[in-house]
Amino acid sequence: MKIAVIGTGYVGLATAAGLAEFGHTVVGADKDAAKIADICRGKTPIYEPGLDEIVTKNISAGKLAFTADVDKTIRDADVIFVCVGTPQDENGRADMSQIEDVSRTIARNLNGYKVVVEKSTVPVKTSDWIKRIITLYRKDETPFDVASNPEFLREGAAVSDFLNPDRIIIGVESEKAREMMVRIYAGFSDRIMVTNIDTAELIKHASNSFLAMKISYINMIADLCDKTHADVEQVALGMGLDPRIGRQFLKAGLGYGGSCFPKDVKALMNIGGDLGVNMGLLHETDKINRERIGRFLEKIRKALWILKGKKIAVLGLAFKPQTDDIREASSAVIIGHLVREGALLRLYDPKAMDNMKAVFPESPGIAYCEDACQAAEDANALLVVTEWEEFRSLDLARVKKNMANPILIDGRNLYDPAAVRAQGFEYYSIGRK
Numbered sequence: 427m428k429i430a431v432i433g434t435g436y437v438g439l440a441t442a443a444g445l446a447e448f449g450h451t452v453v454g455a456d457k458d459a460a461k462i463a464d465i466c467r468g469k470t471p472i473y474e475p476g477l478d479e480i481v482t483k484n485i486s487a488g489k490l491a492f493t494a495d496v497d498k499t500i501r502d503a504d505v506i507f508v509c510v511g512t513p514q515d516e517n518g519r520a521d522m523s524q525i526e527d528v529s530r531t532i533a534r535n536l537n538g539y540k541v542v543v544e545k546s547t548v549p550v551k552t553s554d555w556i557k558r559i560i561t562l563y564r565k566d567e568t569p570f571d572v573a574s575n576p577e578f579l580r581e582g583a584a585v586s587d588f589l590n591p592d593r594i595i596i597g598v599e600s601e602k603a604r605e606m607m608v609r610i611y612a613g614f615s616d617r618i619m620v621t622n623i624d625t626a627e628l629i630k631h632a633s634n635s636f637l638a639m640k641i642s643y644i645n646m647i648a649d650l651c652d653k654t655h656a657d658v659e660q661v662a663l664g665m666g667l668d669p670r671i672g673r674q675f676l677k678a679g680l681g682y683g684g685s686c687f688p689k690d691v692k693a694l695m696n697i698g699g700d701l702g703v704n705m706g707l708l709h710e711t712d713k714i715n716r717e718r719i720g721r722f723l724e725k726i727r728k729a730l731w732i733l734k735g736k737k738i739a740v741l742g743l744a745f746k747p748q749t750d751d752i753r754e755a756s757s758a759v760i761i762g763h764l765v766r767e768g769a770l771l772r773l774y775d776p777k778a779m780d781n782m783k784a785v786f787p788e789s790p791g792i793a794y795c796e797d798a799c800q801a802a803e804d805a806n807a808l809l810v811v812t813e814w815e816e817f818r819s820l821d822l823a824r825v826k827k828n829m830a831n832p833i834l835i836d837g838r839n840l841y842d843p844a845a846v847r848a849q850g851f852e853y854y855s856i857g858r859k
C-alpha cells in the first residue's frame with residue numbers, strides 16, 4: 427500500500443516517519459515548500475526527541491520521502507492520512523478550512539479508489555463534510571471511503587507514542603476501508619478498536635476533554651489548599667492511589683496549554699452547544715484553566731508588590747517539557763502581563779527560545795539567557811513556568827547567589843518547600859504552604 431501523509435507538522439511528521447518505520451512506503455506532503463526543503467535537508471522544523479533519527483533513517487532506506495507536490499502525492503496513494511491543522515477560530519470552534527482545502531485537493535486528484543483518513547482532531551460529523559466536498563468536486567464517480575483514525579500522541583514523546591500506542595481507534599463504514607486500515611496497523615492487532623466514524627471522532631475529543639477536566643479539577647482543589655493547611659500534592663497522591671482515579675493528570679500548576687487541550691475542550695463545548703447538549707462541565711473546566719494565570723500573578727504581586735522596574739527571571743517557555751512548542755503556553759500570557767506592568771524579564775528555556783523570540787523579540791525589557799543561572803542574575807524573583815527536568819535538578823544555592831532577592835515562585839510545584847526554604851529562599855508554590 428502506498429501511503430500519503432498530508433500536512434507535515436507535529437502529527438504529520440511523526441505519522442509519516444512512524445508508518446515508514448512500520449514498513450510502509452510513505453510520502454509526506456505539505457504546501458509549505460520551505461518546511462519540506464528543511465525536512466529534505468534532514469532538518470526537521472520542530473524539536474521532538476528521536477524524530478530526526480527515524481526521519482533520516484527511513485529516507486535513506488527509501489521508505490520515506492517528502493514533497494511540496496500535494497496533488498501528485500494524492501494521485502500516487504492508496505491511503506491518504508490528513509494531518510493538517512484544525513486550530514481554534516475566533517468563536518472557539520474548530521477552524522476546518524485546512525480540512526476543506528485538502529478535501530478539495532483530494533477530489534481533484536481522485537484517480538482511483540482511496541481511503542481518506544482523518545488523523546487531525548476534528549469535530550464529530552466531519553467525515554460527512556469531507557465526503558460531501560469530495561463528492562461535489564471529484565471529476566467522475568471514482569469511489570472512495572473516509573475513515574477516522576485519531577492521533578493520541580503527546581508532543582515531547584511523539585515518536586515513542588506513535589511507535590507504541592496504547593490504542594488504535596479506527597472508525598470506518600465499509601469493509602474495504604476496515605481491511606486496509608487494519609492492515610496498516612497489522613503489528614498492533616491487540617490494540618485496535620474498530621467502530622463507526624462518529625464514535626471514533628468523538629473518542630478523541632472526549633479523551634482530551636476528560637484529561638483537561640482532571641487537570642482543572644486538581645487545580646480547583648489547589649485553590650482550596652491555598653486557603654487551608656491542606657497540601658495539594660498530598661491530596662493528589664492520596665486520590666491517585668485509588669485505581670479508579672489514577673495518578674496521572676492530577677498535577678496542580680499553571681493549567682493545561684498547547685495546541686490541543688485548550689482548543690479541543692472549546693471545540694467539544696461548541697459541538698455540544700450546537701446540538702443542544704448541556705456542556706457545563708467543560709465550560710467550568712475551561713474557566714478554571716483560564717483563571718490559573720491570574721492566580722499566579724497574584725502570587726507574584728504578593729511577593730514583589732510593585733512589578734514596574736523589577737527584574738524577573740522566567741524559567742520555561744514551552745507549553746510543557748520536551749518540546750519547543752509555545753502554542754497556548756502559559757508563559758506567553760504571563761510574559762505579556764509582566765511586560766505590560768513594566769517588569770524587566772530574563773527568559774530561559776532549553777528548546778523554545780527561538781519560537782518565543784518570534785512573539786516577544788529581545789528588547790530593553792526582555793532578555794533571553796543562556797541558562798537558568800544567567801537568567802537569575804540580579805533578579806528580584808525567579809518564576810518556574812515549565813517543568814523541565816533540568817530545572818528540577820537546578821543548583822539552587824548557585825542560583826540564589828546570583829539573585830538580588832531570593833524569591834522563588836514555582837508554578838509547577840517542582841521543589842520541596844521545606845528544602846527550598848532551608849536554603850534561604852522565600853518560596854511560593856501552588857496549593858501548598
Ligand code: NAD
Pocket residue numbers: 432433434435436437438455456457458461496509510511512513524527528545546547548577578579580581685686
Ligand atoms: P501543525 O500546524 O504543526 O501542522 C499542520 C501542517 O499542515 C502544516 O505544516 C501546514 O503547512 C500543513 N497544511 C495545511 N494545509 C495544508 C494543505 N492544504 N495541504 C498540505 N499541507 C497543509 O499541526 P499539528 O500540531 O501537527 O496538528 C495537526 C492535527 O493533529 C490537528 O488537528 C491537531 O489537533 C491534531 N493533533 C495534534 C497533536 C499534537 O500534539 N500537536 C496530537 C494529536 C492530534
